[in-house]
Amino acid sequence: MRYPKLFEHITALAPLPASEWLKAETLAREQALDKRALFLRPGDAADRFGLVLQGVFRAVRVSARGEESIKAFRAEGEFIGAYAEMLQGQPSMTAIEALEPGRVLAFQANDLQSLETGHPCWAQLARRVAERHYLLKERREQEFLDLSAEERLERFWQEHPHLHGRVPQRDVAAYLGITEVALSRIVSRRRKRAE
Amino acid sequence: MRYPKLFEHITALAPLPASEWLKAETLAREQALDKRALFLRPGDAADRFGLVLQGVFRAVRVSARGEESIKAFRAEGEFIGAYAEMLQGQPSMTAIEALEPGRVLAFQANDLQSLETGHPCWAQLARRVAERHYLLKERREQEFLDLSAEERLERFWQEHPHLHGRVPQRDVAAYLGITEVALSRIVSRRRKRAE
DNA sequence: AGGCCGCCTTAACCTGGGTTAAGCCCAGGT
DNA sequence: ACCTGGGCTTAACCCAGGTTAAGGCGGCCT
Structure with a gap:
């Protein structure tokens, strides 16, 4: 078994005989990506996905008007891919970077x-x-319905402590659905209040 | 077969032998609900769900501070239930009304x-x-990230034309994540522009 | 009929976040 | 050491939406 740690991650989701995992490993291909490199780019067929061995990735949707919003961050042990488009057999509208x-x-x-x-x-x-x-999307929906941007930020760090220092602030803003300017304001507001 | 129309709705999702559907029918129980009656109330065990035969339902989350937001509307042929809580074996935090x-x-x-x-x-x-x-939640996430309240309203009616006249405006507002006052403003703004 | 209630609208005022633009800080490259 | 550029901050101004409060308009009950 070449990837015992991933196997653990996966079996935590659903039990899987090691023999089946070994078969899966033979189908997989390891891929290295530089910083800023794209695992998937918009327009690509959404027929491939990956499991993160190392690094942090962001799933970005570029809207018609060119604004980008972030659907998710993914780190070690998690899936990356254009899941929604894959389910619908559509080309990817998402970049994975x-x-x-x-x-x-x-x-x-x-x-x-x-x-x-x-x-x-x-x-x-x-x-x-x-x-x-x-479940992940449901939680996010609830956050948009019930929480202010500041509360969403707080919850973001509660739920993703492992991303600390690994994602630029502007991307956190794009994940929360606000601009980097607004996020900077919120952060400094909190800093002041904390004194 | 007592519910051929539901059977069609279901088989559109995944093929199902009629014999299996008949077995399911024997497990089911028809339930009538008055206007405002709750199919599920917060705190109930989330171990039951239903298929709508007739009527429109709303799934409401009541937040800690007592504000209610609407997760979904469900009409004929659709599922109602506290799906997220069921998956997690938790009591329902949602009312279905x-x-x-x-x-x-x-x-x-x-x-x-x-x-x-x-x-x-x-x-x-x-x-x-x-x-x-x-897929439904993903679409909703994207709407919160990329669209203004007015655009979300427009898209809501595009995607749910069958709800026209069946859901009160304040509930549409709670679905969009705004107040009924704001929604009323948006509607009258649009009315004026349309002249 | 009168009165009440549920739902929607309008208005006045406030606040959070968007927009634009300028400036800062620091890491990397030469 | 100097420039450059990327990422963050700050400020000024604007606007969408929240809040509060006051009606308006049916529909329904007695």
Whole structure:
């Protein structure tokens, strides 16, 4: 087994025989990415995804008017890919970009088809992955409905302490749905209040 | 088969043998709800869900400070239930309320366990349901990130034309994440511009 | 009919975040 | 050591939306 740590991450989601994981490893390909390099670019077919071995990535949606907003940050052990577009068989409208030099274990979505027909554990995993993605988005929805930008910021750091120092402030702003100017204001407001 | 129309709705999500659907029907119980009646109330165990036969429902989250925000509207053929809490085995933090007199086909989540072990189509359906819920929330996230309240309103009516005249304006506001006062302003602004 | 209630509107005022633009700080490159 | 550029901060001004409060308009009940 070449990636025991990832195997642990995965089995925490759904039980998976080691033998099946070994099969998956043979389908995967390790990929190194420089800082700022794109794992996926908008327009690409959304037929591949990766598991982060090393580094932090951001999923960016570039809107029609050219503004970018950030859908998620992903670090070690997490999935990267244009999940929504993959489910719908559409080309990616999302860029996945490395914020630091990183390494990814990359899969071709089609290759997993064969695993899935071979053993039911993969369907189970796919379900868990969908459910987990849902829960994350649900939480985010609630934050937008009930919280101010300042409260969202506070909660962001509570929930993503491991990102501290690894993501630029402007990206945090784009994740919260505000501008970097507004975020800077909020931060200095909090600094003053803390004295 | 007592509910052929629901069967169609469901098979559009994932193929399902009619024989399996018949088994499910025996587990279900029809329930009538008056206007304003709650299918689920906060604090209830989130172990039941329903399929809407008739009526429009709203899923309401009541925050700690007593403000209510609306997570979704659900009409004929759609699922109602505290899906997130069910996945996590938590009590419901959501109320599901009838906006009109309605009828629901209600299931006990545990009862489906037996169906699931009997035929793989149910696991497949569960996966599709999770994926669909995810896609809905993803779309909503994007709207909060990229659109103004006015644009969100416009898109709301594009995507939910069947709700026209069936949901009070204050609830639309709570769905969009603004107050009813702000929504009223937006509507009258648009009215003026349209002349 | 009269009165009440639920829902929507309007207005006045306040605040948080957007926009634009200038400046600062620091790391990297030459 | 100097420049450069990227990322952050600050300030001034504007506008969307929140808050509070006062009606308005049906529909429904007795």
